[in-house]
Amino acid sequence: MGAPRNGGDLVTETLTALGARVAFGIPGQHALGLFDALRRAPGLRFVSSRVENNAAFAADGHARLTGEVTPLLVSTGPGALLTLASLQESRASSAPVLVISSQVPRAGLGGGRHGYLHELPEQSASFANVTKTAFTVRHASQIPSALAGAWRAAASAPAGPVLVEIPQDVLLEPTVVPPVEDVDPAPVPLTPRAELVAEAARLLDGARRPRILAGGGVSRSGGRDALVALAEALRAPVATTFGGKDAFPWDHPLSLQSWIEDRHTTDYLEGADVLLVVGSGLGELSSNYHTFAPRGRVVQVEADLGKLESNHPALGVHGDAASTLAGLAEAVTRRPADPAVEGEVASVKAAVAARLDAQDLAAERAVLAAVREALPDGAPSFWDMTMLAYWAWSAWDPRGGGAYSAQGSGGLGYGFPAALGAAAAGRGPVLAVSGDGGAMYSVAELATARQHDLDVTWLVVDDGGYGILREYMESSFGEATHTELARPDFVALAGAFGVPATRTSPERLREDLSAALSRPGPNVVVLPMVLGLFAPTHLDG
Known part of the structure; x- marks a missing residue:
């Protein structure tokens, strides 16, 4: 017994x-x-x-x-x-x-x-x-x-x-409780009040320039299809926050993408006569560092009651994003296609691109493009608080794979261990991206990756220090202090854990990263490179 x-x-x-x-x-x-x-x-x-x-x-x-x-x-x-x-x-x-x-x-x-x-x-x-x-x-x-x-x-x-x-x-302690079978995992639904959905639909129907800002709540709730249906019914352009990058198709004619740190995008959203904000509390990173100032009515759909109207006056709709969007999509009157609206969206994205073209950022844009080309469509990526992640917040097309980072609280060391957790779901390769500073927070988890044979490729961009803090200090004070770091040979260190590793260059990055992602199990790719950041667009006039 x-x-x-x-x-x-x-x-x-x-x-x-x-x-x-x-x-x-x-x-x-x-x-x-x-x-x-x-x-x-x-x-x-x-x-x-x-x-x-x-x-x-x-x-x-x-x-x-x-x-x-x-x-x-x-x-x-x-x-x-x-x-x-x-x-x-x-x-x-x-x-x-x-x-x-x-x-x-x-x-x-x-x-x-x-x-x-x-x-x-x-x-x-x-x-x-x-x-x-x-x-x-x-x-x-x-x-x-x-x-x-x-x-x-x-x-x-x-x-x-x-x-x-x-x-x-x-x-x-021993127990006489019988084996557990009958437990209920179903969460309590957060259904919006009907009169609020009706009022939001009335405002959107009456808008001449409806526009939408979609946050992470749309993605988490599974509201992507409902958002597309609503945007197409209203012919409303959609920008996504950094946390909601996969809430709306990147290449859709109504997609403003995620350049919400750029005044071209911010100004365009501000010009809505009715702005629907769904699944976002309009916090610091979603409001262009609190410079965002809508000139029309705001309708805010938010599951977190404390975030309703916490930053801007609005018609606050307390509800799950997916169910609220589905209700709105059914309630609003469908509008005919309007090429002028799609032209406005294209013009905003062209203005953003022109602004970047005017800066000396070709190397940074090429690196991000190489990473995007190497990662298969549908594969998720996890980003630490590092320079390349700041680029990805605005410029990364998730292509159905989701892009996740620690922007909620901004702590270092998130990317690699979070990617390991995602890989445990067994859905295919996962990409993690860290700087050398953030990598040292989680380098011990190379042992976890090897022990459990988790399919994560870890890209470490080694710039010799805390690159973001270096950039901030140099721009604010003229020089950086205590941002430069002694660090290990990451290739040799990975090898000591039994994890294959490659030292790459910007020219070989796409090829080397693609090869690593195609090998099952953990892999490390190290890119020695100092990256710059695009100018702080929230300071533009």
Whole structure:
């Protein structure tokens, strides 16, 4: 007769019943009951990282790519706290990560017995700013309901990370709870109020110059088709934020693409008599650094109630982007094709291109083009906070693969571990892009990539320092301080982990990167190059 089931088994059974197929994390002393249960859960794959913040980024990357709630399993105290910076990104970018952390034994909770290893006075309080909510389990029978509630909370719009903490003794204690089967993963729908949809449709129908700014909420909600239907019905041009780059087809005649840091695009959007902002809070990066000043009416569709009208007066529609767009597409009156509108869109994009042509940026544009040519259509890309990513925010065509970055909170080290998490979904090659500074945050995860044979090609642009900070300091103060970095030979270092690596050049980049992406498993391509950034267009007159 086998060992009795315990609290750890209830966790893995519940996650499997909810639909989880892969989990990320790192074992720890208080969590051993949970990790022991993983070997009795054949339907749940575990990917072990080397540092907890990178495990959290991996869960974020998997959640963004798949749209599925993704479990993150960590231990008490130091292990849990190391996830906070990564969860800040997940909260800002609405990635549904389900954090399951162990806790000290029940006797130490709530000001009880003290002196346990890893003990924090109020561990869940540390997560208050980076999660939607937190659950503390005190008995094994609470585990299935707590996890199901947390799963639904993480998935419900606006999605985001949720914490469940379970004491060490609860994970280890035998349970008489039967195997978990009947749990409900369905999120609570966020349906907009009918009168708001009707009023928004009335405003859009009456507009002579309707225009749309689509954010990441459109992509996350699966609202792309509804957005296309609405834009075509209204003959309304569409710009996308950096976080919503795949919300609208890049080459559509109504697509303004993502040049929202350029005054040509910003001015055109400002000229709408009715501007529909959907799935965006119009924060700093989506409003040309808060210089954006719409002159007409604004209709804002947003799942996060706190973001409605937080930056601009609007008709605020609290609702899921996809369902709201579908309702609007059905409600508005379809307009005839208007070549003049498509001509306006083409003129805006031509003005943006002319502005770039006037700057000495041919090398940077060629590098980004080479990366785009090397990455197969439909393959996702994950970008660290690095110079080439700043280019990609505006200029990258995702071609059906999605482009993901850490712009929600702006922390370094996101690209590679997030790409590893995405690769665990097993959908084909994934590209990660980092600078040498950001690469050092996550270089230990080369071991994770090799151990789990994850199909990620990591492009490291080595410019000898923190390139963005160097650029900012030189433009602001005339010279940069403490931005130059000693760094390893990344090719040799990757080789030490057993990961194939290539040192390339701008001329060979497309060929070398394409070859790496065609080889299954992890690969590294290093490009030694200093890139410049296009001028700060929000300062133009």
